[in-house]
Amino acid sequence: MATTLLVQSRFFNNSNYTPENAPLKQLNIPMTRNPGVETRSRSSNRTRLRKNPSKPSKTVIEPGTLTLTRALQSLVDSGSMDGAVSLFDKINCLDTYIWNVMIRGFTNNGLFREAVDFYRRMERGGFRADNFTYPFVIKACGGLLWSSGGEMVHAKLFKCGLDWDVYVCNSLIVMYMKVGCVECAERVFDEMPVRDLVSWNSMISGYHIVGDGMSSLMYFKEMQKHGMRHDRFSVISSLGASSSERCLKSGKEIHCQAIKSRLEMDVMVQTSLIDMYSKCGNVEYADRVFCRIFSRNVVAWNAMIGGYVLNAHFFESFTCLKKMQEDDKLSPDAITMINLLPSCAQLGALMEGKSIHGYAIRKGFLSHLVVETALVDMYGRCGELKMAECIFESMTEKNLVSWNAMIAAYTQNGQNKKALKLFQDLWSKSHEPLIPDAITFASVLPAYAEIATLGEGRQIHALISKLGLVSNTFISNSIVYMYAKCGDLHIARKLFDGILCKDVISWNVIIMAYAIHGLAKISIQLFNEMREKGVNPNGSTFVSLLSSCSISGMVDEGWDYFNSMRRDYGIEPGIEHYGCMIDLLGRGGNLDQAKHFIEEMSLLPTAKIWGSLLTASRKNNDIVSAEFAARHILSFEHDNTGCYVLLSNMYAEAGRWEDVERIKGLMEKEGLEKTVSCSVVEKNGKAHQFINQDSSPNKLHMIYTVSDILSRKIGEDIYVHTVTKFRPQNLLRKRSKSPPNHSVRLAISFGLISTNIGDPVLVRNNTRICEDCHNAAKKISEITQRELIVGDPKVFHHFRNGHCSCGDYW
C-alpha cells in the first residue's frame, strides 16, 4: 500500500478509490533517469577504478582463448566495468579487439572520461585504433561535450584514412550536433561518400537536439527524395521536431507516413505521436493514439498524463494516473510526478501535492532535482511557503529553474523582501555562477515593483539590458509596471512607447500605471487607442480600467465600462472586477448599494471584497458597516492585521475606548502586532528609511526640526490631534505618536532638504497614509511649492499646490 501513489478521491465523483483498495506495490522503479543517482554511481566507479589502475597480478592468464574475451564482453555488457577492468589487467597479451571491448564498455555505461583515458593508453601502448574504436571514442567526446577533443580525433581520422567510414562519420555527425557545432556536422554529412539511413537519422535528430526543428523536418522530407526509406528512428525524431515547432500539419503528415510504413503500432512511435499531438494542442488525437496502444508502458502513460496537464485538462491527468495504477498495475515514476505536480499547483490541490511528495519520499525519488523543483513550485503556488522553503534549502543540487521557482514562490506569496534577497543570493551563493534568465526576471520584477526604490529599479533595468533581455515583451511589460510602481510614470510611458511588439498585457500595464497615479483620463485614452490598434481587451484590461475609474473617482465611467465588458466584449466579470466596483460605490458614498452589490454578485465574496467594503465604511465613517465587513474578513483571515488596526482606529476616533481595548486584546491573543509604518526616500541613489517616531541616528535631529517648522507653518497644532483623537490621560504618551512624527512626514522633510529646489520629492510607504498626514502633505506642497509624490501599497498621491491627485479618497 505504502508504495502506491495516493490521490485523494475527491476528484473522482463516483469513485470508490480509497487508499485501502489502491493497487499494491510495483517494485520496478526505473532510477536511471535520476541524474543525481547516476552521477554519484559514476563517480564512485571512477574513484574505485583510479585507485587500482593497473595492478600487477601474479596470475597471468594465457591469451588465445576465446573464453577470456567472451568473459570480458559479458562483464562489459552487464555494466560491471570494475570487474572488466580487473580482468583486463590480468590479460598479458592485448590486441586492438580487447581494447575496443573496454572502450565500448565505458562509453555504453556513460563513463566517457574513462573511455577517453583508455583510448589514450591504447595509443601509448602502440595499438592502432581502428574503424571499430573511433565510433566509441567520438561518442565519449560527445558525451563529455568536449568539442576540442572531438575535433582532435576527427583530425586523426584523415591520417589513418578512416574519414570515409560510414559508422565513423555517423558518430561524428551526432557528436558535432551534441556539442552544438551544426556546421561541422553538415560538412561531415555533405562530404560523406556514402550515406546510409543512420546518417540521415542522425541529421534529423541532430537538428532536433540543437532546436532547429524546421531543418529536421526538411531533412526528413529530403531523405525520401533521395530514395531513402525511413524507419522508426526517423519517425520518432521528426515527430519530436514537429512538437517543438508546434507544427500539427507536419506531425499529421508523418503520422500518415508511419501508417503507410506499418510503424504506427510501434510503442515508441505511438508515444512520440501522443507527445506531438499534445504539444500541438490536440489532446483528443493524443488520446486516440493512446487508446490504440497494445501494451502501455510507463513512458506512454507519462506522455498521456503530460499531455493532459499541458492542455490544462487537470482532472483527466489524475484520472489517467488512477487508471495507470489500477488497469495496468504500473507504478508512477519520477516523470509521472513531474507531470502531475503542476496539475496540483493549477488546481490548488494541496492534498494531492502532499500525497505525491510523500510518495516521492517513500520511493526514494528525492533527491531528484526536477522532482524537487516541481515540489517547490507546487507548494509555492498552493501558498505553502514554508514547505517550499524547506525543500529548496534541503536540495543538494540546484539549477536556475529551482532558483526561479523559489523566487516566484516568494513573490506569489507577497514575501517581496525574501524574493529580492534570494535573487541577490543567486549571484553569490549558487554553486556555480548562474546567469539569471527571462524567467528569473519575470519572477523577481513584481517584487521590485512592490518594494524597490527607483534607484534599485534602474539597476535591475540596467542588468536586464546588459543581458540582452529587454526585447522580451513579457519582461518589458514588467519593467514598465515596475517603474510606474516605483514612482516614475514618465519613464514607464517612455518604455511602453518603445515596446515594438505590444501585446494585450503591455496595454493593461500602462493603463494600470496611469490608474495608480490617479490619471484615469489618460487610462481611458489609452484604452481607446488600444482598441483602435485592433488589440482585443481581456479581463485584466477591465481590472486596470475599473481600478482607474475608482481611484480617480469617475463613478459613471466605471459603471459604463462594467456594463460594457459583458455586453460588448463577452467578458464575464470576475471577483477582481467586483472588487473595483465596490471601491467605486464606496467612493460614491453609497454603502448600502455596495452591500447590496455584494449580495447580488454571482461569485462568492472573498476577503478582498469585504476589505473594499471596510475601506468604504471607514471613509464614510460607518462603524456598523465596518464591523459587518470586518467580521467577514476575519472569518477568512483571522490574522488580518490591517483589518484590526483599521477598526481600532475607527473606534478611537469615535471615542469608544473599551472597543479599542477589546481589539487590542484580540490582536494580542492572535499574536499580531501593528505593522510598523515605514517610508523610504532616496538621496544620491541611496535609500533612507524612516519609521514612525524614528529615533535612531543623530542626523534625525535636523529632520525633526524641519518637520516641526513645517508643522507650524501649515498651522498644525500637534495638541489638536491628541485632544480629538486620543484619550486625555494618554495625552503625553500619545504626543510622540502624533502625526507630525509619522514616518511619511520625516521622509518628506528629509526629501525636501536633500533634493534640488523645484524637483519633486518621492516617498514610498508600506502602509496607507493617514488623514492628518494627507492634509499636511497638501499644505506642505502649497507652502514649499514642491511636488510631493507619496506612494502607498495601492496608489500614488501627487500633492501639488495644496491638492492631491487622489481627490481625497484612498
Place this chain on the structure above:
DNA sequence: CAGGAATGTG
C-alpha cells in the same frame, strides 16, 4: 571466432 552509429515521457 567476434565488435561499431541513431530512438519515445520533464
